[in-house]
Amino acid sequence: MEESMSEAGYDYKVVRGFTYSALFWLVIGLVVGLWIAFEMFNPALNLTPWLSFGRLRVVHTNGLGLGFGLAGIFATAYYMLQRLTRTPLPFPGLAKAHLYLFNAAIALAAVSLFAGMNTTKEYAELEWPLDIGVVILWVMFAVNVFAILIKRQEKQMYISLWYIIAMTVTIAVLYIVNNLEIPVTLFKSYSVYAGANDANVEWWYGHNIVGFIFTVPVLAMFYYFLPKATGLPIYSHRLSIVSFWALIFAYLWTGAHHLMLTPLPEWIQTVAIAFSIFLIAPSWGSVVNGYYTLQGNWDQMRTNYLVKFFIVGITFYGLQTFQGPTQGLRTLNAFFHYTDWVVGHVHMGTMGWVAMTISASFYYMIPKIYRTDLYSIKLANVHFWLILVGQLTWTVTMWIGGIQQGAMWKATNPDGSLMYNFLDSVTSLYPYYKLRFVAGVIYFIGILVFAWNIFMTTRQQPVEAEA
Amino acid sequence: MGINSKPVVFAVLSAAVILVGTVVTVFVPLFLPSTQPVSPYVKPYTAIELEGRDIYMREGCNNCHTQTVRPLRTEVLRYGEYSKPEEFAYDRPFLWGSRRTGPDLARVGGKYPDSWHYSHMESPQRLFPKSNMPPYGWMAKNRLDISNSFRKTSILNYGYSETDVKNQIDEYRAKVTSDSYPSKESRDKVTPPELQKDLTEMDAMVAYLQKLGRDVKNMEALK
Numbered sequence: 001m002e003e004s005m006s007e008a009g010y011d012y013k014v015v016r017g018f019t020y021s022a023l024f025w026l027v028i029g030l031v032v033g034l035w036i037a038f039e040m041f042n043p044a045l046n047l048t049p050w051l052s053f054g055r056l057r058v059v060h061t062n063g064l065g066l067g068f069g070l071a072g073i074f075a076t077a078y079y080m081l082q083r084l085t086r087t088p089l090p091f092p093g094l095a096k097a098h099l100y101l102f103n104a105a106i107a108l109a110a111v112s113l114f115a116g117m118n119t120t121k122e123y124a125e126l127e128w129p130l131d132i133g134v135v136i137l138w139v140m141f142a143v144n145v146f147a148i149l150i151k152r153q154e155k156q157m158y159i160s161l162w163y164i165i166a167m168t169v170t171i172a173v174l175y176i177v178n179n180l181e182i183p184v185t186l187f188k189s190y191s192v193y194a195g196a197n198d199a200n201v202e203w204w205y206g207h208n209i210v211g212f213i214f215t216v217p218v219l220a221m222f223y224y225f226l227p228k229a230t231g232l233p234i235y236s237h238r239l240s241i242v243s244f245w246a247l248i249f250a251y252l253w254t255g256a257h258h259l260m261l262t263p264l265p266e267w268i269q270t271v272a273i274a275f276s277i278f279l280i281a282p283s284w285g286s287v288v289n290g291y292y293t294l295q296g297n298w299d300q301m302r303t304n305y306l307v308k309f310f311i312v313g314i315t316f317y318g319l320q321t322f323q324g325p326t327q328g329l330r331t332l333n334a335f336f337h338y339t340d341w342v343v344g345h346v347h348m349g350t351m352g353w354v355a356m357t358i359s360a361s362f363y364y365m366i367p368k369i370y371r372t373d374l375y376s377i378k379l380a381n382v383h384f385w386l387i388l389v390g391q392l393t394w395t396v397t398m399w400i401g402g403i404q405q406g407a408m409w410k411a412t413n414p415d416g417s418l419m420y421n422f423l424d425s426v427t428s429l430y431p432y433y434k435l436r437f438v439a440g441v442i443y444f445i446g447i448l449v450f451a452w453n454i455f456m457t458t459r460q461q462p463v464e465a466e467a
Numbered sequence: 468m469g470i471n472s473k474p475v476v477f478a479v480l481s482a483a484v485i486l487v488g489t490v491v492t493v494f495v496p497l498f499l500p501s502t503q504p505v506s507p508y509v510k511p512y513t514a515i516e517l518e519g520r521d522i523y524m525r526e527g528c529n530n531c532h533t534q535t536v537r538p539l540r541t542e543v544l545r546y547g548e549y550s551k552p553e554e555f556a557y558d559r560p561f562l563w564g565s566r567r568t569g570p571d572l573a574r575v576g577g578k579y580p581d582s583w584h585y586s587h588m589e590s591p592q593r594l595f596p597k598s599n600m601p602p603y604g605w606m607a608k609n610r611l612d613i614s615n616s617f618r619k620t621s622i623l624n625y626g627y628s629e630t631d632v633k634n635q636i637d638e639y640r641a642k643v644t645s646d647s648y649p650s651k652e653s654r655d656k657v658t659p660p661e662l663q664k665d666l667t668e669m670d671a672m673v674a675y676l677q678k679l680g681r682d683v684k685n686m687e688a689l690k
Contacts, residue, residue, distance in 0.1 A: 039599070040568070043592065046601035053601050054527030116525035121560055149474035157471045165474065166481045173485065177493075182622050184615055188521070190622055195555025196503045197496065199563055204493045248481060252488035261537040262563060263552035265502055268492055275488070334539055338567040410541050418544055422570040427597045 009088035011078070012369045014095040016458070018075030019362055021103055023451045025067025026355075028110075030444050032060040037440050041433035050114045058125045059113045064350065065123060065213065067106045072358040073167075073217040074102070074141065079365050080160050080224050081145065085152030091144055098140040105133045117187045121202045123209050124178050128189045131179045138175070142168050159240045163220035166248050170212045178205035196264050204255035210346075211251045214354050215317075219286055221361045222314060226293060229306040229364050235292035243285030250279045257328030260337060269330075276325040283321035290314040305380050309360030312388065316352030320345070335410070340429065341402025344395040351391040351443060359383065359450055366454055372463050375456035383449040390443025394436055401432035506553035508686040511625040512678060514616040514632040515639045515666070519675025521619070522606065522668050523562070531600075533564035534573045534679065547574035548683050559623055569600060574680035581643075582650035584673045589657040607657040607669035639674060640666050 039045045039053045046052045082089055089095055109126050117127045126134065145168050149161065157165075178201050181189035191198050227234055234240060256264060256272035290311065294300060300307040323345055327336050336342060367374050374380060408428065411419035470477055496502040512520060523529070536542055538549040550573055555561055579587075586593065589607065591600035617632040627635070642648060644664050654670075655663055 039601070041599065043599050043601055049526075049605060052526065052603075054530050057530045058527055116527075118525060118527055119560060120524045120527070120529050120562060122565060146474065146478070152474075155472050157474060157477070161474075162471075162477065162481075165478050166485070169478050169482045170485050173482070173489070184619055184622060188615075190619075191560040193497070193559065194503055195558045195561050196552050198559060198561040199555075200493055200496060200502070202561070204489065245484065249484045249487065252485050253492055254488075256492065258565065259563070261539070262535045263550050263555065265496065265552075268496060271492055334537065338533060338565070340566075343566065409545070412541060412544075418541060422545070423595055423598060426568070426599060430597075430599075 010082045011089040011092040011095065014089070014092065014099050015075050015079045015365070015369060017096075017099040018071045018078065018102075019366060019454070021099070021106075022068050022071035022075055022358070022362075023454060025063055025071060025106060026447060027451060029060055029063035029068055030440070030447060032056055032063060034437065034440050034444060036060055037433065037437045041430040041437070049116070055114060055116055055118070058118055059110055061123060062109055062113060062125060063106070065209075066109065069213050069354065071102065071106075072362075073213065074098070076221050076225075076358070076361050076365065077141075077145070077164050077217065079369075080220065081148050081164065084154065084158045084161055084224070085148050086154045087148050087152050089144060090147035090151055094140055095144055098137060098144075101133070101140070102137055105130065105137060108133075112187070119179075119181065119189065119191070121178065121191065121198075122206050124175070124202070124205060126179075127187055128179070128181055128183050129186060131175070131181075134175060135172075138168075138172055142172070158224070159234065159237075159244070160220040160224040162244050163216045163223070166244070167212050167216045167220070170208065170216075170248070174205045174208050174212065178202060196262075199259055199262065200256060200264055200268060203258040204252070207255040207258060208251055210349075214349055215283075216248070218317075218354055218357050221357050222286070222290065222310060225306075225357075225361045225364050226290060226310045229310065229360065230294065230297065230300055230304065232293050232297055235289050235295065239285050239289050243282040243289070246282035246285070247279070250275050250282065254279060254328075257325075257333070260328065260330055260333040273325075273328055273330065276328045280322060280325055284318060287314050287318040287321075305377050305384070306360045306363055308381075308384055309356045309363070312384075313353050313356030313360070316348055316356070320349040320353060323348070335406045336402060339402035339405045339409075340398040340432070341406065344398030344402060347391070347398065348395045351387065351394065355387060355391075355447075356384075359387075362450075362454055366457050370458055370460065370462060372457060372460045375453050375460060379449050379453045383446050383453065386446025386449065387443050390439050390441075390446055393439035394443065397432050397435045397439060401429045401436075404432075405429060502552075503556055504553050505556045506551075506682075506686055509553050509556055509682040511557040511620075511623070512675070513639070514613070514620055514627065514635045515671050515674045516678045517619055517623070517625075517675075518611060518613065518616060518668075519671035519673070520562075522672050523675060524560075526603070529562045529564045531564075531566065531568035533567050533571045535563040536571055536573050542571075546571050547680065548687060551683060551686065553686065554680075554683055557623065557625065572676065572679055574683075576677045576679040576681040580650055581648075581673050581677065582653035584676055585650060585653040585657050585669065588669060588672065603669070603672075604657055606672060607654075607667050608659055608662070609668040610662060611666040611668050611671050613666070636666070639670070643670050 036053055036056045109130055118125045180192045183189045193201050253275035254272045256268045257276050260269055326332060363374055363380055405425045408420045408425040413419050535550040536546045543549055589604035590602050591598040613636055617629050620627045620632055658667055
């Protein structure tokens, strides 16, 4: 394996830089998350226009999706690319510039969203000058990705590299198409698409940006770091091939399940439902591949702290990819859509699957880079249980709240009139919102433990030269 | 598999694979007039309503309020006529939203008098003590920026001349600053004296909210 070869020439500086960036934006994004979670049951925290819910919510989603998510992806991608190709990064200077520009862009993005420069298209709220910045950043990343793949020393490209290629190509297409807009001023633009078309483009983007940031590259990490952490090869190469191509084919048809029962043409909605159901198969292909990899070695769940993160993470991925298509069905969607059920759904994926997998990947990768051991396995276990309990309490609370609100919206009196006014349905959720805030605090403490553990690991002296 | 040793071919093939669903469900509908039909009964926003819409976007109102009524019995009962595609022909971007922390607003136009909106925006909690909506009284303290109003309507192809835009703004200013404006008392209460004779961001926001869902009534009546 590549472990045995000389480390000379591998550029880990950019990996470290993106790891720190990910942790930084993770903490910031969660603080904003806690702030808006509080605002949901007590509007007193809407202290200034900059801190009002409407502006802060997009700081939260962009800060965690782009700041934490992308930084985590870049950190692990730069690591995996070099290891899996046995090739040093072709353009380390470009990667360094990528790192600095990335952080500058995220900081500017946060400030601009605080200031209300918001295109309102979900997960694409940044105004046009920043959109151009994002495209430049993506090209800088893509140059290194394709250069290293072309120069690579290892003949076959491993599964993780397929997922990195698919992400690199697809994010570019999604981002450019959805962000086509006509500038009014430096800080304001209008979408080139109108009404139902704009909605259709936006949710094609919105669904797939989640797919190609929170699924595809996280699967790349899963397929690389699970075998590394366990010393066990992936169960089935063939299953991973079928899953990969079926996943990236089917994903792009499904965006309109976010637009059920809206004025979007019905055939687009129905096609989206069909492909969403189909998508369960390739998603579970990866889940099954992960589970079977541990066949006969399930004791590692107890003995190897990293395995817990990966297996519980992929389990949430499995639940997520089953829940998603079911709530996309017209009848269920009529009940659940626009409620907190969907908010719970999203957070199972992000707080469960994504955060768990990135955590474990960092726990594996950082000690390797610093040629040391993890600062504390005990703290890693504390981190695991805190984020697990925090996330489960969070999501289950939101599901129950969602069912309650959906039911209140539908409830009618015997004479056919509505049983509850809208405000009743909101105030009935406040106990759930308080519990959700507490769950968020538990989760946040877990993340602080994680960040501390990584930070202390990097402060240690190297224990030994690698064998 | 040979393709696993050819990164460029792999990337091109991936691009082709992701583009199939994209072309069929997103690109093709862009060129079908039936995706976003136009109705003569649905009028574009006036320059003031458009300024209000831009403030609605700036404040991220779409994070808590949807603007599409689904064809479901209790939903039509709660909000009114379900949303028709024609209504959105001038919406760039669309503002359908994805979560109802607050109620849907697609039919809010004409539901309450302007005075209600001034009071409610200033302090939602004064009208509904347990509401979690943020207060927006500060909007009445900001003079409305109309420096780009004409440019905005021309980018959106609303078909107004520069004079049309100026007239729309002047007319609306005359309306809300007139002594006979029915909501004068509520407006003056939230608007600082130095802005009472001018247009504020709050005025534009109220104008926008009052436009929402108005055209559907004409459209349905004349079908």
